[in-house]
Amino acid sequence: MSTNNLLAQLLGTAPGGQSTNEFLAQLLATDLTGPAGPQGPAGADGAQGPQGPAGPQGAQGIQGPAGAAGATGAAGAQGPQGIQGPAGAAGAQGPQGVKGDTGAAGAAGAQGPQGPAGPTVFSGATPQPLGTAAAGASGTGSDAAHVHAHGNLAGGALHSAATTGAAGFLSAADKTKLDGIAAGAQPGDVTAVTGTAPIVSSGGTAPAISITAATTGAAGSMSAADKTKLNLYPAVSGLAVGQVIRATAAGAVAFGAVNLADTDGVTGILPIANGGTGYSTAPAFTATRTTNQTGIASATATKVLWTTEILDSAATFDLATSRSVLQAGNWLLTISIVYAMMTPPENTSLNIYLFKNGAYFVNPVGAILPNLANYYGVTATLIITGANGTDYYEVYVGQNTGATQALIGNASLSTSWVGVRL
DSSP states (O other), X not given: OOHHHHHHHHHOSOGGGOOHHHHHHHHHHSOOOOOOOOOOOOOOOOOOOOOOOOOOOOOOOOOOOOOOOOOOOOOOOOOOOOOOOOOOOOOOOOOOOOOOOOOOOOOOOOXXXXXXXXXXXXXXXXXXXXXXXXXXXXXEEXXXXXXXXXXOSTTSOSSOBOOSSSOOBOOHHHHHHHHTSOTTOOTTOOOOOOOOTTEEEOOSSSOOEEEOBOOSSSOOBOOHHHHHHHHTSOOSTTOOTTOEEEEEETTEEEEEOOOTTSTTOOOSOOOGGGTSOSSSSOOEEEEEOSSOEEEEOBTSOEEOOOOEEEEETTXXXXXXXXXXXXXXXXXXXXXXXXXEOSSOOXXXXXXEEEEETTEEEEOOOOEEEEEETTEEEEEEEEEEEEEOSSOEEEXXXXXXXXXXXXXXXXXXXXXXXXXXXX
């Protein structure tokens, strides 16, 4: 079956009454190329073809870098000996050889002429020259009868120094001692006398000996004035405990008890440590109000502000702060408070409080004063023990009338604070 017939069979009757050939011609004239499909996988490598003929030789390349030096070759065989060189310089002279044996003695020489005759004897006064065996040397000699002065040689040591048992030279120390002895002096004579304070010596062989008078800083002899003063005081034998020296008359003293009635009675201030007060009079103070103090609220502690300081013998009270710094010791305090009010309600309480260093200290039990012209008040007395001189004290008051009250202030000391050290 031809291709056209196969296509006509496959496609069926050509459209539009066209013949199969016409339809195929039209179909072939039409671009029937579809879109490219995906690339298929690479095929396997084919077998290697035969080697082609060799190409012509290429141009010579540039020379490469020099290679590393080769290892040193083995030493060659020794060459023939060269001709002899010139002679070297002469060497240094060697050490001297060992001394040879002594040669045989020569023949004796002829005898020389005889010299002049010398003196037959030594001089008794002047030493005579003497020959010696050594060439160029000579000496002198003397007759046995020759003498010269003794001790003329220098040095002072021809003999040993003299001792108590043997004669000899006089030593320098002995000479010094000898020169220090007065002419005619005998053993046991006094040559000098010294003294140790307060003993004083004028020195020498006939010294004047004296003693200085005693002072408050150095011992010595007692003066007549000191002896007179000492005689004024009686002997201490029989002195009783507690007795003192008292002037019994002009220029006379005796031991006895203190008598304050005497004109020599004790005056001054006895310190606290010795049982006194430390003051000429006992410290005391008095403070008061001369005007009313209002604003005393009910059921509230209110500080009393004092307006007048009447007495303060030891600077104990400070009016500016209404405080008292009690001197060390025991104190008696009396506080009086008077209110200006009508008849107080039943069960009214009037209180006095003593504060110490700004805090409540004690509420002394007081006695309420009776109605005096519509004035009611309270007074209290207490003792402060062991005051230390630094703590400060203040007076506070309280009332429970249910209304604000006022404190009376006047010249009659109705409201006052009094303290005295016991």
